[in-house]
Amino acid sequence: DFPPEDSDYHNFTELTEVVDRTVAEHPDIATKSVIGSSYRGRDLMAVRISSDVKADEDKPEVLFTHSQHAREHLTVEMAVYLLDLFTEGYGSDPRITGLLDSRVIWILPNVNPDGSEYDIATGSYRHWRKNRQPNPRTTAIGTDMNRNWDYNWGCCRGSSGLPSSIVYRGSAPESAPEVKAVADFVRSRVVDGEQRITTAIDWHTYGELILWPYGYTYNEVEPGMSRDEYDTHAELGRLMARTNGYTPQQSSDLYITDGTINDWLWGEQRIFNYTFEMYPRSAAGGGFYPPASVIPRETARNREAVLQFLEYADCPQRVIGKEA
Numbered sequence: 001d002f003p004p005e006d007s008d009y010h011n012f013t014e015l016t017e018v019v020d021r022t023v024a025e026h027p028d029i030a031t032k033s034v035i036g037s038s039y040r041g042r043d044l045m046a047v048r049i050s051s052d053v054k055a056d057e058d059k060p061e062v063l064f065t066h067s068q069h070a071r072e073h074l075t076v077e078m079a080v081y082l083l084d085l086f087t088e089g090y091g092s093d094p095r096i097t098g099l100l101d102s103r104v105i106w107i108l109p110n111v112n113p114d115g116s117e118y119d120i121a122t123g124s125y126r127h128w129r130k131n132r133q134p135n136p137r138t139t140a141i142g143t144d145m146n147r148n149w150d151y152n153w154g155c156c157r158g159s160s161g162l163p164s165s166i167v168y169r170g171s172a173p174e175s176a177p178e179v180k181a182v183a184d185f186v187r188s189r190v191v192d193g194e195q196r197i198t199t200a201i202d203w204h205t206y207g208e209l210i211l212w213p214y215g216y217t218y219n220e221v222e223p224g225m226s227r228d229e230y231d232t233h234a235e236l237g238r239l240m241a242r243t244n245g246y247t248p249q250q251s252s253d254l255y256i257t258d259g260t261i262n263d264w265l266w267g268e269q270r271i272f273n274y275t276f277e278m279y280p281r282s283a284a285g286g287g288f289y290p291p292a293s294v295i296p297r298e299t300a301r302n303r304e305a306v307l308q309f310l311e312y313a314d315c316p317q318r319v320i321g322k323e324a
């Protein structure tokens, strides 16, 4: 489990309890579904939050994915914060009430539960990143889920073909069962040929960054990313960054990556999307393991960014003055 001084962090059992309690207390607006299983058989949970004031067909959907990387435990706390923010805010905070009346929110609070649990199992952090899926013909365990998505997989030296690497891309796109399950879930939101999810944030640590696609190329405009689409990502990213003090930039400005969820969500699904790299800014702030005392501050720090993000979910291009 977490070390005693970090017991405010939620392990997977505690996270499941929070989810179950939240939906039990707010059955009118929150429902849990299990979208698949991890390699070791843990539930991959999705929480849907929305009111039924408006027909679903008229509501854009927003996706939040958390904890692709095992050691990035603060992102699970971000999911817990969002669950509470939306369910407690509905009916009491007019802005949140309006958003839940007009949007469908999907929170996937831990898409890599095997990795998270492995990271804390001995009581001392193991700095684990990948999932816990064995690889054939080697003792090296795990695939980096954020190199396993089916868009330009392995294209550009932004991942590794070696199972021992921390950025191992897996044996094939979606070879990680967790990635396959989340990708299937996203594909299942295509209704009548239209992807209902318009916008998404994938939560990571650390660096205090807001990153937008593509990660596989340094170019801003590429096949499938027009100037307006790039500018929409950049403008909305900068707008959100003004509220939390993070640094906004294209993903590849950090380093080249391929097979990430960001590139897949945009390249394959046309979902405007970001990676948020949470606290700390540098290793000095505790790296992947900041003290539990920062959880309230560093989750609430993203409140305004998330609410503005939801406000643009009906038409992200509005941020550059172009209603698509």
Ligand code: 0X9
Binding pocket: 069, 072, 146, 204, 205, 206, 211, 213, 214, 215, 216, 251, 252, 254, 255, 256, 257, 260, 262, 263, 275, 277
């Ligand atoms: O390398 C990653 O997967 C992310 N950073 S982390 O330190 N959390 O591992 C960054 C992914 C950013 N997205 C793209 N470059 N597309």
Ligand code: ZN
Binding pocket: 068, 069, 072, 203, 204, 205
């Ligand atoms: Zn990460």
